[in-house]
Amino acid sequence: MKSRKTPPLARAAQKSAVIAAILAAWWFLPQHFRNMFLPPLNEIAFSFVEMAKTGEMWKHIGYSLSRALAGFLIAEALSIPLGILLGWFDKAERYLDPLFQVMRNTSVLAIMPLFVMFMGVGETSKIAIIVWGTFFPTLIVTIQGVKNVDPLLIQSAQSMGISRFGLFWKVVLPGALPYILAGFRQSAGVALIILVGAEMLGANYGLGFMILHYQQGFLVAKMFAGILTLAVLGVLVNALIVKLEARLTRWQEKIAK
Amino acid sequence: MSVNIVVKDMGLDYAIRGGGRKGGKLTALDGVSLEVKQGEFLSVVGPSGCGKSTLLYILAGLIRKSRGTVLINGREITGPALDRGIVMQGYALFPWRTVQRNVEFGLEVKGTPKAARRRKALEYLESVGLSDFAQRYPYELSGGMKQRVAIVRALAYDPDILLMDEPFAAVDEQTREMLHEELLRIWEATHKTIIFVTHSIDEAVFLSDRVAVMSAGPGAIKRIIDVNLRRPRAGGAVKASVDFSVLRNRVWRLLQNMPDSEREGAAPADSDISDVISDSATL
Numbered sequence: 252m253k254s255r256k257t258p259p260l261a262r263a264a265q266k267s268a269v270i271a272a273i274l275a276a277w278w279f280l281p282q283h284f285r286n287m288f289l290p291p292l293n294e295i296a297f298s299f300v301e302m303a304k305t306g307e308m309w310k311h312i313g314y315s316l317s318r319a320l321a322g323f324l325i326a327e328a329l330s331i332p333l334g335i336l337l338g339w340f341d342k343a344e345r346y347l348d349p350l351f352q353v354m355r356n357t358s359v360l361a362i363m364p365l366f367v368m369f370m371g372v373g374e375t376s377k378i379a380i381i382v383w384g385t386f387f388p389t390l391i392v393t394i395q396g397v398k399n400v401d402p403l404l405i406q407s408a409q410s411m412g413i414s415r416f417g418l419f420w421k422v423v424l425p426g427a428l429p430y431i432l433a434g435f436r437q438s439a440g441v442a443l444i445i446l447v448g449a450e451m452l453g454a455n456y457g458l459g460f461m462i463l464h465y466q467q468g469f470l471v472a473k474m475f476a477g478i479l480t481l482a483v484l485g486v487l488v489n490a491l492i493v494k495l496e497a498r499l500t501r502w503q504e505k506i507a508k
Numbered sequence: 509m510s511v512n513i514v515v516k517d518m519g520l521d522y523a524i525r526g527g528g529r530k531g532g533k534l535t536a537l538d539g540v541s542l543e544v545k546q547g548e549f550l551s552v553v554g555p556s557g558c559g560k561s562t563l564l565y566i567l568a569g570l571i572r573k574s575r576g577t578v579l580i581n582g583r584e585i586t587g588p589a590l591d592r593g594i595v596m597q598g599y600a601l602f603p604w605r606t607v608q609r610n611v612e613f614g615l616e617v618k619g620t621p622k623a624a625r626r627r628k629a630l631e632y633l634e635s636v637g638l639s640d641f642a643q644r645y646p647y648e649l650s651g652g653m654k655q656r657v658a659i660v661r662a663l664a665y666d667p668d669i670l671l672m673d674e675p676f677a678a679v680d681e682q683t684r685e686m687l688h689e690e691l692l693r694i695w696e697a698t699h700k701t702i703i704f705v706t707h708s709i710d711e712a713v714f715l716s717d718r719v720a721v722m723s724a725g726p727g728a729i730k731r732i733i734d735v736n737l738r739r740p741r742a743g744g745a746v747k748a749s750v751d752f753s754v755l756r757n758r759v760w761r762l763l764q765n766m767p768d769s770e771r772e773g774a775a776p777a778d779s780d781i782s783d784v785i786s787d788s789a790t791l
Contacts, residue, residue, distance in 0.1 A: 401600075403596060403598050403600045404600055404602060406570055406596070406600070407594070407596060407600035407602075408602075408613070408617075409570060409588050410568050410569070410570055410588045410592070410593070410594040411588065411590060411593075411613065411614040411617045411665065412587070412588045412589045412590050412617060413617045414617075417617060421613075421616075422602070425602070425604040426604070428604070500604075501645075502603050502604045502605070502606075502645040502646075502647070503603070503647070504647040
């Protein structure tokens with residue numbers, strides 16, 4: 252079942268080949284076919300360095316990351332324990348699940364104006380909207396994870412006369428962990444998406460604000476610098492959580508990696 | 509030898525859906541009576557759906573009976589406890605625990621200190637030749653190895669009774685034969701009482717002191733057959749013996765709802781054919 256091992260260097264080359272090709276094309280092609288809406292990559296890189304030097308870029312990144320992180324952590328701190336409880340006491344979940352489904356499937360961007368109306372355009376509404384958007388994905392997956400713990404494992408532990416707390420701590424929680432981590436990762440991605448929306452709706456700092464600001468001012472290279480920064484941040488955050496997942500669930504069989 | 513397990517007029521009803529407002533019920537087990545001596549190896553065979561696994565789960569305390577008595581060492585069971593160990597059909601190893609920590613699980617529940625737990629687990633793993641795999645995770649093991657781990661996990665906390673639910677159904681023939689001999693060796697060394705549910709007649713006869721044959725609808729024990737084959741039993745010789753095939757045939761006939769060759773007229777093995785003919789004539 253295990254695929255033949257590829258040397259790490261070759262694997263890195265495989266992984267980066269397509270992206271490298273696109274970046275190279277982006278670097279050279281627009282230099283010959285000029286288009287004001289698509290500056291060559293070296294100009295974008297130059298803008299990035301410039302903004303990094305003046306400190307503008309770091310300020311935007313700092314604002315964005317702290318908002319996303321605050322919203323995400325608050326949401327996870329609420330949704331994981333609640334999800335575990337609702338998965339464990341599944342009678343309550345039967346009543347609440349339809350509501351959760353409605354909430355999750357309503358576009359967060361659609362209710363964003365509502366948050367602004369009630370909470371203003373300050374930090375509170377931005378963080379609140381991220382909490383809202385990341386709360387439901389983790390909650391629903393966590394509930395599923397707890398409910399899907401193999402009943403055979405539960406019976407097996409019960410046959411040894413384990414206490415209810417022991418069962419919860421030693422069987423249900425580790426059994427649900429892969430689900431919880433998957434929800435965690437999904438929510439982190441969602442947090443960055445909502446963040447940008449929230450910052451575009453009204454802010455003075457942050458990558459979302461910055462991108463919109465330079466688009467409106469026709470400083471296209473700077474706008475692209477913001478977009479690419481967001482892309483890199485998204486990939487980094489995801490990679491970080493994947494690493495955490497692998498560490499915490501080493502016991503899982505890896506199917507072709 | 510003292511009596512270890514007493515089951516008397518035990519029955520189990522399931523509530524079934526769509527049985528009207530008062531709730532319909534399905535009788536899964538009815539009038540089950542059984543006595544098992546300390547240190548005895550008893551197999552339970554029966555058609556699928558006869559409730560043989562359910563009987564085992566009731567003994568484990570995982571399912572509550574509806575009526576009758578179930579005594580373990582003279583005391584009515586109230587639920588699962590460490591005096592009984594169960595080995596389930598699908599191994600049921602905890603995938604997030606290493607082999608060693610799986611074996612430690614029952615000891616953890618029991619409150620055994622860490623060092624003693626570790627020592628005991630390794631001792632048991634050694635006894636089934638798995639000490640090299642102590643730090644592996646279950647997914648890294650073969651089916652036969654997983655089954656060994658499941659057995660020593662149930663043995664590690666030293667229960668009086670080992671309840672086994674078709675433990676070798678999922679492993680290949682050769683591995684199964686190896687596991688049979690291993691199980692008998694462990695049983696002879698530890699003097700546990702073993703209740704072994706299986707659908708294999710060969711397995712039941714080869715391993716057991718007695719074989720309980722169940723019938724379905726509702727599940728009940730039809731007959732208990734004594735297996736007086738000499739121990740220790742070595743695979744090839746025993747299975748090739750005439751005594752073995754006579755016993756095997758007796759259990760088979762009971763499962764086919766034919767009259768018991770021994771009881772009805774105490775017919776010897778060679779008159780079986782005429783029995784079969786007379787049976788088919790009445791069909």
